[in-house]
Amino acid sequence: MTNPLVEFYSFMTFFAGLRESETTLTIELESKPMPPLLRALTVATVLGFAATLYLGLFAAGTDIQQGDIQRIFYIHMPSFFGAFTAFGLTVLGGVLALARDSDKWDKIALAGVEVGFAFALINLLTGAIWARPIWNTWWTWDPRLTSAAVMCLTYAAYLMLRAGIEDANRRRAFMSVYGIFAFVTVLITLFIIRIVPETIHPVIVGASPQNAQGSFEATSGVILALVPSMVLWLTLMPITLIWHRYRLEERREGLDRLKLKALSD
Amino acid sequence: MKTSYVETVLAIIGKDLRIELRSRELISVMAVFALLSILVFSFALELDRAAREEVVGGVLWVTLIFASLLGLNRSLAQEYDQGNLDALLLTPTPRSAIFIGKFAGNALFTGLVGLLLLPLMTALYGMNLLDGRLIATALVGVFGFCAVGTLLATMTAQTRAREALLPIAMLPLALPFLLTAVRATKGILTGAAEWQVWFQLLAGITVIYFVLCLLLYGYVVEE
Amino acid sequence: MMTRRLRIISAILVALLALSGAAAQESETTVPYVQARGFNAPVLEGWANQSTDENAQFHYAEAKATIRVTIVAADDPLAAAQAELAEWLGAEVGPPVFSDKVNLADGTWQVFIFDIDAATTASVMARRQEAQVIVISFVETSPEARTVMLTLAQTDDSLDAATPEIARALTELADFNISQLQAVGTVALPSGDWHVHERPGLSAMGMIFGNDSYIALQEGALADLAPLADAWNRTLLGFFVTPDNSGYLALGLAAAFIILGLLILSYFWRARSMRQDLALLNALAEEDD
Numbered sequence: 025m026t027n028p029l030v031e032f033y034s035f036m037t038f039f040a041g042l043r044e045s046e047t048t049l050t051i052e053l054e055s056k057p058m059p060p061l062l063r064a065l066t067v068a069t070v071l072g073f074a075a076t077l078y079l080g081l082f083a084a085g086t087d088i089q090q091g092d093i094q095r096i097f098y099i100h101m102p103s104f105f106g107a108f109t110a111f112g113l114t115v116l117g118g119v120l121a122l123a124r125d126s127d128k129w130d131k132i133a134l135a136g137v138e139v140g141f142a143f144a145l146i147n148l149l150t151g152a153i154w155a156r157p158i159w160n161t162w163w164t165w166d167p168r169l170t171s172a173a174v175m176c177l178t179y180a181a182y183l184m185l186r187a188g189i190e191d192a193n194r195r196r197a198f199m200s201v202y203g204i205f206a207f208v209t210v211l212i213t214l215f216i217i218r219i220v221p222e223t224i225h226p227v228i229v230g231a232s233p234q235n236a237q238g239s240f241e242a243t244s245g246v247i248l249a250l251v252p253s254m255v256l257w258l259t260l261m262p263i264t265l266i267w268h269r270y271r272l273e274e275r276r277e278g279l280d281r282l283k284l285k286a287l288s289d
Numbered sequence: 290m291k292t293s294y295v296e297t298v299l300a301i302i303g304k305d306l307r308i309e310l311r312s313r314e315l316i317s318v319m320a321v322f323a324l325l326s327i328l329v330f331s332f333a334l335e336l337d338r339a340a341r342e343e344v345v346g347g348v349l350w351v352t353l354i355f356a357s358l359l360g361l362n363r364s365l366a367q368e369y370d371q372g373n374l375d376a377l378l379l380t381p382t383p384r385s386a387i388f389i390g391k392f393a394g395n396a397l398f399t400g401l402v403g404l405l406l407l408p409l410m411t412a413l414y415g416m417n418l419l420d421g422r423l424i425a426t427a428l429v430g431v432f433g434f435c436a437v438g439t440l441l442a443t444m445t446a447q448t449r450a451r452e453a454l455l456p457i458a459m460l461p462l463a464l465p466f467l468l469t470a471v472r473a474t475k476g477i478l479t480g481a482a483e484w485q486v487w488f489q490l491l492a493g494i495t496v497i498y499f500v501l502c503l504l505l506y507g508y509v510v511e512e
Numbered sequence: 513m514m515t516r517r518l519r520i521i522s523a524i525l526v527a528l529l530a531l532s533g534a535a536a537q538e539s540e541t542t543v544p545y546v547q548a549r550g551f552n553a554p555v556l557e558g559w560a561n562q563s564t565d566e567n568a569q570f571h572y573a574e575a576k577a578t579i580r581v582t583i584v585a586a587d588d589p590l591a592a593a594q595a596e597l598a599e600w601l602g603a604e605v606g607p608p609v610f611s612d613k614v615n616l617a618d619g620t621w622q623v624f625i626f627d628i629d630a631a632t633t634a635s636v637m638a639r640r641q642e643a644q645v646i647v648i649s650f651v652e653t654s655p656e657a658r659t660v661m662l663t664l665a666q667t668d669d670s671l672d673a674a675t676p677e678i679a680r681a682l683t684e685l686a687d688f689n690i691s692q693l694q695a696v697g698t699v700a701l702p703s704g705d706w707h708v709h710e711r712p713g714l715s716a717m718g719m720i721f722g723n724d725s726y727i728a729l730q731e732g733a734l735a736d737l738a739p740l741a742d743a744w745n746r747t748l749l750g751f752f753v754t755p756d757n758s759g760y761l762a763l764g765l766a767a768a769f770i771i772l773g774l775l776i777l778s779y780f781w782r783a784r785s786m787r788q789d790l791a792l793l794n795a796l797a798e799e800d801d
Contacts, residue, residue, distance in 0.1 A: 153764040178461035
């Protein structure tokens with residue numbers, strides 16, 4: 025515990041009540057201590073995020089055609105892939121929750137949707153903010169933008185639908201099924217450039233469509249800043265956030281059980 | 290005596306058809322809604338000939354999807370409200386047979402509405418929609434989104450805010466059908482050769498969704 | 513079994529890394545621009561590159577010609593052009609002997625010709641952008657010749673040659689009539705096909721690009737005019753200002769941080785409200801006892 029970041033983090037979690045206080049309570053919420061792996065992941069994520077921000081904002085050169093706004097790309101594209109991982113975990117969680125009647129995987133699926141939804145929102149917003157100076161509009165009904173928005177709405181629908189189902193078993197089954205289906209919108213967003221060629225959205229890896237506007241050359245400087253950011257958002261960011269969210273959900277369930285017990289006493 | 294899989298499916302379809310023949314509730318509501326929607330669109334869009342070619346596919350498919358939402362809601366809600374589904378689940382009926390039975394009924398009604406819309410729009414919009422390829426596209430598209438619709442309506446029928454939740458849950462998932470079907474329709478109407486690509490994509494998505502629905506339906510009816 | 517699989521996976525990873533490294537190497541192209549103070553000017557091949565961080569500057573010794581691009585803080589393009597030339601050349605710059613306006617793709621440019629002294633002639637294009645003026649100048653310091661570069665709006669767009677504009681430049685700048693020159697056909701340069709008119713001691717070249725005529729005049733016999741005209745044209749068409757949109761970058765970063773922050777804060781909020789619920793349960797339990 026010599027690392028100041030770890031110290032700070034454990035202080036924050038203690039402060040916010042993620043960890044048990046030392047005072048004795050008559051009713052205790054059984055809470056597992058934070059696994060060392062999660063601690064390490066959290067520190068690695070924070071440090072990695074800072075490092076990729078440094079690479080994207082300072083180390084990489086300014087794009088001479090687009091100006092500074094091109095740097096938003098080092099968040100824009102990775103955030104989509106972060107959402108991809110998170111929603112992919114939702115599919116995995118859904119399949120395993122159905123196959124094993126497992127509440128644990130259902131919680132992972134829910135955590136995946138929440139984290140993925142936040143990432144997808146970041147993707148949409150940074151895209152709109154980039155489009156304003158480059159395409160001269162915040163939003164256009166381009167096929168890829170439309171499908172990305174529909175993807176966001178699908179997962180918003182997931183959260184609404186989930187809130188509307190009270191029975192826990194029914195909720196687990198329904199939301200697992202919905203989570204599997206919803207992933208189709210993620211795949212469409214990913215591949216729509218290949219399906220509907222008249223998009224103006226640029227492709228960085230591979231050839232851009234003919235009428236793409238605002239593409240830029242993937243020079244080694246761009247790749248140097250992009251690859252670490254992609255790796256971070258594909259792996260550490262979603263996994264760490266989902267894990268924390270999962271633990272929160274576990275605690276919430278424990279609390280619900282205690283409430284029920286208190287009511288029945 | 291053991292009933293075969295096909296007999297079970299046919300029995301469920303037959304039950305839905307009998308209910309419908311007696312009450313004429315579903316198909317009349319869907320048809321009136323579709324007719325109104327077509328009229329509203331033609332007033333709201335004030336289309337000239339060139340613009341019509343562009344949007345007629347969209348009008349057709351949006352109308353069909355909304356009409357099917359109405360039908361799906363009622364069809365599944367009635368199963369739960371009258372305890373039909375619970376009774377069915379007590380019997381050793383394969384869950385996929387229940388799905389195919391309910392799905393077939395819904396697809397049949399929506400398909401009928403679709404077949405009604407085509408000559409109607411031909412008359413109202415002054416362009417020939419009675420094309421074999423277009424009817425095939427319509428049938429495949431209806432087949433696909435009714436499969437997803439039946440699955441989702443089964444889910445939402447068991448929730449409190451069922452009427453509100455079905456469109457929210459279904460419209461995003463129906464988008465792949467809307468996208469490909471509208472493009473295939475437009476291709477057929479404008480005589481572009483690429484309609485085949487869209488039709489194949491539509492058929493592919495329909496098969497994937499249908500298989501997924503078949504596999505997953507058991508989980509959404511089980512208690 | 514496990515170690516073998518791991519080995520295969522790590523081999524694939526290493527191969528992928530090597531591939532992306534190779535791809536990065538391959539896409540590394542030398543950007544043919546000089547970058548200075550937020551603007552970019554194409555590097556002129558065959559010219560000596562004298563650029564600094566402040567401005568882009570190229571020198572062509574054979575013709576004693578220099579092309580220089582700079583941005584100065586000023587409001588008035590004429591004053592800015594005069595001040596810039598005076599500072600650079602260390603000479604007094606009087607009123608221009610020719611001035612005009614032309615609309616190019618990136619805005620309205622002022623066109624000036626200054627005769628600074630017997631040897632030196634400066635052709636300047638200046639455009640105001642916010643509180644700055646972009647000054648692109650062509651200066652020729654040879655006593656044997658007077659070389660002038662002009663960009664003029666096309667007066668007759670049915671023509672594909674810049675003849676009327678050459679005629680105007682000739683009469684206004686050199687007291688000549690175009691009929692006294694002989695059309696010697698076209699010369700193909702990287703920038704396009706230029707029509708050349710000549711007589712001993714005077715040559716004029718012109719090219720149409722878009723709705724504008726690009727013209728080069730030279731009185732006196734010096735080096736070939738073609739590379740000068742081509743370089744000037746390349747500089748004008750290739751020059752661009754990198755947009756300053758760091759405000760949007762800040763906005764985008766703020767959006768990303770706010771959403772991430774809200775997600776993480778919501779974890780803390782939810783945990784806190786759970787603690788409060790737990791405390792309430794405890795209070796109730798104590799009351800019961």
